[in-house]
Amino acid sequence: MRKIILLIFGFLWIVIGNAQYTVLYNFNYPAYNKNFVMPSLTLVGNKLYGMTTLGGSLGYGSIFSIDTNGNGYKTILNFNDTNGAEPYGSLTLYRGKLFGMTYRGNHNYYRDGNIFSIDTDGNNFKDLYDFEPIIAWGPTGSLFISGNVMYGMTTEGGPTYDYGAVFRIDTDGKDFRVLVNFNGSNGSYPYGDLTLSGNKLFGMTSDYFGNGDIFSIDTNGAEYKDLLEFSGTMGSLPFGDLRLSGNILYGMTSLGGVYDHGCVFAIDTNGSNYKNLLNFNWANGAGPYGSLVLSKGILYGMTYSAGYTYGYGNVFSIDTNGNSYTDMFDFNNTDGANPGGTLTLSGNILFGMTSAGGAYGHGVIFKIDSNSTLAVNEPKSNQCLIIIFPNPSNGLFTLSLSNINARPDEPFGREKCTIEIYNVMGQKVLTQILRSSQNDKVMDLSNQPNGVYFYRVLKEDGSIIGEGKVVIEK
Numbered sequence: 001m002r003k004i005i006l007l008i009f010g011f012l013w014i015v016i017g018n019a020q021y022t023v024l025y026n027f028n029y030p031a032y033n034k035n036f037v038m039p040s041l042t043l044v045g046n047k048l049y050g051m052t053t054l055g056g057s058l059g060y061g062s063i064f065s066i067d068t069n070g071n072g073y074k075t076i077l078n079f080n081d082t083n084g085a086e087p088y089g090s091l092t093l094y095r096g097k098l099f100g101m102t103y104r105g106n107h108n109y110y111r112d113g114n115i116f117s118i119d120t121d122g123n124n125f126k127d128l129y130d131f132e133p134i135i136a137w138g139p140t141g142s143l144f145i146s147g148n149v150m151y152g153m154t155t156e157g158g159p160t161y162d163y164g165a166v167f168r169i170d171t172d173g174k175d176f177r178v179l180v181n182f183n184g185s186n187g188s189y190p191y192g193d194l195t196l197s198g199n200k201l202f203g204m205t206s207d208y209f210g211n212g213d214i215f216s217i218d219t220n221g222a223e224y225k226d227l228l229e230f231s232g233t234m235g236s237l238p239f240g241d242l243r244l245s246g247n248i249l250y251g252m253t254s255l256g257g258v259y260d261h262g263c264v265f266a267i268d269t270n271g272s273n274y275k276n277l278l279n280f281n282w283a284n285g286a287g288p289y290g291s292l293v294l295s296k297g298i299l300y301g302m303t304y305s306a307g308y309t310y311g312y313g314n315v316f317s318i319d320t321n322g323n324s325y326t327d328m329f330d331f332n333n334t335d336g337a338n339p340g341g342t343l344t345l346s347g348n349i350l351f352g353m354t355s356a357g358g359a360y361g362h363g364v365i366f367k368i369d370s371n372s373t374l375a376v377n378e379p380k381s382n383q384c385l386i387i388i389f390p391n392p393s394n395g396l397f398t399l400s401l402s403n404i405n406a407r408p409d410e411p412f413g414r415e416k417c418t419i420e421i422y423n424v425m426g427q428k429v430l431t432q433i434l435r436s437s438q439n440d441k442v443m444d445l446s447n448q449p450n451g452v453y454f455y456r457v458l459k460e461d462g463s464i465i466g467e468g469k470v471v472i473e474k
Contacts, residue, residue: 020369021329023336024070024351026359029055032340033086033355037140037191037239037289040090040341041351041365042098043068044120048344048351048365049098051087060085060105063098063118066365068346076122081105083127084114089142089193090341092150094171096120099128099150101139106130112137112157115150115169128173133157136165136178141193141241144201145171151201151219153190163188166201166217179221186226187213192241192291195249197269202227202249204238211236211256214249214267227271232256234274235263240291240342243299244269245320250277250299252288261286261306264299264318277322282306283387283468284327285314291342293350294320300328300350300370302339310391312337312357315350315368327469329368333357336364345370386457392471395446399455401439401465417465418458421445429453443470450474 031052032038039051047065056062056078063077079085085105091098097117106114108130115129131137136157143150148171155164158181169176179201182188187205195202199219206212211230217223230236236256242249247269257263261280267273277299280286285303293300300317312331318324331337337357344351348371358364387400399419419441421430429448434441434457445453450472457465 021335022070022367023358023364024068024367025066025073025365027052027055027362027364028360030362031055031355032353032363037088038340038353038355039087040142040290041344041353042091042093043344043346043351044093047072047120049091049093049120050353050365051089051091051100053086053088053103061087061102063087063091063100063122065120068349068351068367070365076120077118077125079105081111082107083125084116085111088140092143092145093120094145097124099143099145099171101141101143101152103138103140108132113139113154115139115143115152115173117171126173128171129169129176131157133162134159136167136181138164140191144194144196146196146219148172149219151194151196153192153194153203155189155191158182161188164190164205166190166194166203166221168219177221179219180217180224186224187215191239195242195244197244200269202242202244202269204240204242204251206237206239212238212253214238214242214251214271216269216271225271227269228267228274230256232260233258234276235265236260239289243292243294245294248320250292250294250320252290252292252301254287254289254304262288262303264288264292264301264322266320266322275322277320278318278325280306284325285316289340293343293345295345295370298370300343300345302341302343302352304338304340313339313354315339315343315352317370328370331357334359336366386466386468388455388468388470392473394474395444395448395472397443397445397470399434399441399443399457401434401457416460419443420456420458421470422454422456423448423451445470445472446474448472 041048041050060079066073084102086103091100112131118125136154138156139154143152161183163182166179189207190205214228216225235253238253242251257279259281263276264278266275286306287304289304310332314330315328317326336354339354350368354363417434419432453470456467
């Protein structure tokens with residue numbers, strides 16, 4: 001794979017000479033509900049295991065496997081309502097078996113989901129536990145296994161409030177216990193997974209009087225603590241789980257933040273030092289409905305919609321300090337659209353799924369090389385939101401600036417700006433002046449060849465307001 005490494009604007013940009021993104025499989029049937037929450041992939045050797053919330057021979061969802069090179073797609077179980085239906089979480093590998101949960105279906109009258117185990121070849125399916133509404137029901141996350149105990153959450157159920165629960169159960173299906181029933185004041189409707197550190201479980205709920213919260217609880221059900229209540233600009237409605245590194249937890253919210261398109265955050269395990277590492281602003285993504293992957297100080301994630309180029313979501317990375325944001329890949333619908341769940345990392349390769357797009361419009365399984373990305377730098381401040389439309393274009397496009405969160409002592413609207421555009425060789429191909437009375441500028445690159453170009457917007461003092469990429473496709 002050929003790489004061109006450029007030092008532009010004082011930052012390192014990496015441009016890939018050929019595609020680093022590969023579609024491994026196109027779903028040719030409706031595989032996922034369009035409700036944002038969807039399973040992730042589980043890696044076992046050279047195979048990926050996953051679940052679909054729809055489809056299968058009876059339409060209740062399925063469990064499948066596929067080789068990491070995209071060959072050998074195989075349905076190893078079809079849910080039939082009695083053995084479960086509509087799985088929204090992911091599979092967990094433990095002692096050679098896959099453990100998971102379904103949101104609906106089971107043997108009892110209520111059909112409110114179950115916990116199951118199955119061999120990786122599809123044999124020996126076992127229904128370990130059937131949920132009931134008065135206890136807990138409707139799990140959408142995955143199981144965390146420690147020793148011979150599994151921990152998980154349900155989005156609904158409980159003897160009084162019906163706001164969901166945290167539970168534990170042995171891996172043989174015995175000794176099911178509810179550790180906490182959410183009651184609204186201590187959180188409600190959790191959609192992600194639990195994270196274990198020592199004897200503490202950490203998790204999030206999506207609705208704490210409208211925004212959600214972060215909590216901790218001992219594995220025996222004692223010492224429940226509300227670590228943080230989300231409050232709009234700090235983030236709102238998390239749909240994923242937390243990643244732990246040392247004493248710091250990393251996560252995402254689907255809404256809230258400065259632009260109300262979600263954010264990436266960090267918080268200490270004691271609930272202190274909350275920090276927004278990244279505010280999604282539509283141009284760099286919007287609505288992450290999954291979790292982060294952490295490797296060597298870099299966080300990887302996906303957004304469901306928007307993105308610098310096409311608007312169908314993206315794959316991104318950012319370091320744990322909130323620096324070095326990279327838009328790794330923008331989905332264009334043909335190669336997938338609206339990704340959900342969480343990426344799976346193996347070496348330098350990230351695997352994931354989309355809920356739509358692809359050859360049949362029903363989503364794809366994909367892989368992307370984390371070492372082979374097109375870097376796009378995040379604007380240096382929250383003063384201005386920069387939007388390019390259309391992008392891609394035939395060379396004629398509009399660069400639009402919105403005066404977002406401008407400082408009163410330095411109002412952006414009273415300054416003229418310089419727009420510079422460079423090709424991949426680092427050569428400046430266009431310079432335009434945006435007057436103080438203007439918000440939009442029509443740019444003309446129609447005399448340039450097809451390809452990727454980089455823009456930067458400068459204030460009068462030479463400081464950079466923002467940077468990004470534009471694509472020409474004639």
